[in-house]
Amino acid sequence: MKRYLNSWSTIIIVFTLLYFLKAFLPAAFLTEVAIYSIYAMGCSFLIGRLGLTSFGQPAFLAFGAYGAGIYLYYFGTNPFVAILVGVLASVVVNMLVGLFFVRLNSSYFTLCNQAFCVVTFFLFQKALVKWTFGDNGLLLISRMDPTPVIDLTSPKGIYLFAFIVAALVWFFYNYLMKRSVFGATCLCVKDNEQKLRFLGYKTYNIKWLAFVIANTTAGLAGALYTVYFCMVNANIASVSSASEAVAISMLGGAGTLFGPLVGTFIFIGLKDIASQFIRHWEVLVGLLLIVVMLAGQKGIVGSLEGYLAKYTAKKSEPTPALTQEGGV
Amino acid sequence: MGTANIVEVKNLNSAYGQSKVIFDVSLQIKPKERLSIVGRNGAGKTTLLKSIASLLNPTSGSVVYDGIELVGKPSYDVARMGLKYIDQDKHVFLDLTVRENLELSSYATGDYDWDKVFKHFPKLKILIDRKGAFLSGGERQMLMIGRAILGDPKVLLIDEPTEGLAPSIVDDLVTTFHELSKDCAIMTVGQNLSFVSRIAERIYAMKEGKLVAEITDEAKIKDNSYSCYL
């Protein structure tokens, strides 16, 4: 049952359904869900599969976003290339930053990440203001050329593209978490890093690679954002949204395949609805974090999987258990 | 059973998460007796002692001490009531001096009469201002027992007291344990059979989380015939 739930066809079905949900829900909302869930996926992977909590994810979002933005502003006009440049910029930064960060234990990792987020914000807002225009940001409207096949400058095109990319990201993470040796090793790092090191594994290398993969996913989301919104400013790295990726991960279920998607859908939906009634949205995010953590920190998908596993286990072996009980 | 038991353990089960370690253990400790539990590494001796002292929550069963049910009570209450557990890793607080270690115990129990500690372990008086980090293994063991006897406990659960100690110090411990048992029951856990033969009046053998034998016969204790259970 569980395997079926996680299989490739499920991914296709889920994203196709989501794609055609635009008949009922605003396309802007769905596009944002698609892009933001990519971002959340990286964070969820770090928490659930590596045991590293990062309140600094906006920083990694920002490097991808600025990579794409700076390319479009100064060098070229093709949004596809811009996204590629954003991802590459993000890879380079993550590889460098990762060298420092993965050697830290999990508490230091969290604190350093948030500090890094603040520093990144000031980097784009103040230090590089000559090129990034700080809070005003890079305005990219009419700087992108229409592209063949899928036209990223049209809302319809970017909508479709966001879903294709999201589905691809899900394929990738499905492989990573369920099929690959690397994914399994990551879980071991989370459970008992010391032991793994005694066994001769270079846990730093494993963590480094996982760090780069997860945060490049965030960078990809950032690049998509730039193209989608036709602009990027320093606020993308603002710490005030630092908790959102973590909140989404915990809400959906950290480390589960569909957790980030479910989490993002509910989170952004809630945000859109609640912001009409509530002035200060962080009250809700805070409450959400507290409730999810106190409720057992498994998240929605995590709990569902738990129930499913129990249900299938009960169904498959009722007789032997009964006979044993009766025999005693 | 002539005299009332000071500790009565009934059908105790304990587990770490999913893995069960202690299975249906029942045992009794009589006042002022010297009791030993022997068993291989990983038999679950430490787990059993910690479960009795409420440092671990048993999954089921009961531990009655002096007429009071201990299961579910916080471990500091259990210690204050006079049932104390002494760890096997000889860990005194490294950053604290001997004096501070004793002060803590006095603070916990309200018993500031350190003379009885120095009566059993005169050496602690000399070492009083030394930090835990700079004590030898034997000195640490003295301190651990010394600070435990403040508050006049009725039961001491001592995990592997001889582990890593020189033979001469082990001799001292034998004398000390005989002295201490004039005031309280002592249950030790260990694999050092010669030590066990010299102190124990009664022995339980433990295997894979279960008590498999009880040896009360003095001759059998003396000639180590219970070693077959190891």
Added chain:
Amino acid sequence: MNGQLLISAIVLGLSMSGIYFLLTVGLSLCYGLMRMISLDQFFYYALGAYMVYTVTSLTGSFWLGMLGAMLTTLVAAFVVERLIVKRVYSKPVMFSMILTFGVNLLGVGLIKYVWGLSPKPVASPISGIMNIFGTGVPIYRLFVIVLAVVVYLAVQYFLNKTILGTAIRAGIDDAEKVEALGININRLFTLTFLLSSVLSALAGVIHAPFVMVSPEMGMSITAFAFMVVIIGGLGSIKGTMVSALIVGQVVSIGALIWAPLAEMAPFLVMMIILLIKPTGLYGSKLMNR
């Protein structure tokens, strides 16, 4: 570089060090004893600043405001501890980080409801200027430095000379064994948490006259606070003090050279120190547990 500017930068740096120290000593203690990262300290910091604003504008006395702020925070922290934080003590660090971050967000949101978004000014209670080597230095800054030193000494005295402090040091070493001695460790946890919160509030109170009190002030100081605890090493009071001194100077002298350096420079220092020692200057082996 101008000598006068340098002197006033050093003094400003020292007073910032004092504020950083007050704010982070609690984080460090909580980590040492409870193995938790208490991110809600930043809420108590902001709450302290707002309370001093409110009480000062009502009564006209900053000192009453200071008292009021610390008492209010004590109550708030006690409620949070009873309802939420006490559930995380035995859990892995990640748990406490996310949960207390939630508390922090909730708290900041509530502050916005109560006090609104517009920044509030708090006048400095000591207005004189003192002449140091020909440079005019506000006496209030010197007061902040002295206050931080007094708190440092008091904390050291508490930890080393009182029985509760001894118990806390023992608990930092091994909490289970403190319990095995018969000491109610949960009460120590509560005490440490409340002490930390009150010190965080005090940091907010004395920082208020330097800045405008705003809901985001907790957020904007987090990065510096984290750099301080990381450079010093989580769990070490002395390390926290030394690293607060370093960060304070790096921030204020860095800003003198090039404004964006105020944020960048301490981060670079932190990176370099972590390269050499991944547990910070005074972080010990116990951090691996």
